[in-house]
Each structure stands twice: as C-alpha cells, then as structure tokens.
Amino acid sequence: MRKILCLLIAGSFLFFLLGTALAKDPGPPKKTPELLSQGKKVYDQNCVTCHGPKGDGKGQLGAALKPAPSDFTKPLKEWPNTKGEAKKVSEVISKGIPNSAMVKWDQLPEQERWALVYFVVEFASPKDPAKKTK
Numbered sequence: 001m002r003k004i005l006c007l008l009i010a011g012s013f014l015f016f017l018l019g020t021a022l023a024k025d026p027g028p029p030k031k032t033p034e035l036l037s038q039g040k041k042v043y044d045q046n047c048v049t050c051h052g053p054k055g056d057g058k059g060q061l062g063a064a065l066k067p068a069p070s071d072f073t074k075p076l077k078e079w080p081n082t083k084g085e086a087k088k089v090s091e092v093i094s095k096g097i098p099n100s101a102m103v104k105w106d107q108l109p110e111q112e113r114w115a116l117v118y119f120v121v122e123f124a125s126p127k128d129p130a131k132k133t134k
Contacts, residue, residue: 035111035115038111039115043119046116051072054073054123057072089121
C-alpha cells in the first residue's frame with residue numbers, strides 16, 4: 001500500500017512537471033480595432049494627464065514632472081525604456097519606471113495593459129505616408 005501511495009505521489013508530481021513544461025505562454029493578444037479602442041479608453045482615463053492627448057508628453061501635469069513623461073510621438077526605437085519592443089512597453093506599463101512619476105499599472109487586467117501598449121505605439125506610427133519622409 002505504501003509503494004502504491006509513493007507511486008501515485010511521484011506520478012502526480014511528474015504529471016504536474018510535464019504539464020508545466022508543455023504549457024505555452026499564449027503571448028500578447030492579437031492587435032484588433034476593438035483592442036485599440038479599448039486602449040484609447042484606458043489611455044484617456046489614466047495617461048492623458050501626463051502624456052497629453054497627442055502622446056507627446058505634454059499633458060497638464062507633464063511640465064511639472066521630472067523626469068518628463070515619455071514622448072510617444074518619437075520613433076519607437078528611440079523610446080528610452082523600451083527600445084522599440086512592445087513587450088518592454090508592456091513591462092513599463094506593468095512595473096512602472098523607478099525614480100519617475102510613471103507608476104506601475106499592474107492593477108489593470110493584462111488585456112487592458114496590452115490594449116494600452118498597442119494604443120501608445122500608434123502615436124509613433126505616422127498615419128500619413130508623406131509624414132514618414134519628414
């Protein structure tokens with residue numbers, strides 16, 4: 001009986017390890033118009049005061065903050081804390097930036113944080129192809 005119990009415990013443990021090893025990180029949700037719309041709503045509620053309606057870091061409180069809020073209208077690769085990677089943008093939103101006014105937003109559901117990532121990245125993406133050359 002003792003051997004059977006030990007085998008069951010060992011088997012359960014191996015099953016758990018195998019399941020954990022085979023589980024795949026689903027990654028970020030797919031960017032959709034609905035997700036961008038949700039991101040705009042989250043941005044307007046939580047970010048516009050510092051980053052401004054244009055994403056240029058010139059919100060009502062932006063001028064008073066040191067360091068100044070990020071300017072999302074710069075090319076994505078020039079964003080100082082993310083270097084052009086959406087995953088790093090998500091990490092900044094989730095964890096904040098030490099020694100700055102950028103607090104962590106981990107209280108937002110993960111999907112809302114990804115919606116916000118996709119929305120703020122849009123500020124760096126010129127809508128008018130003629131603007132790309134300027």
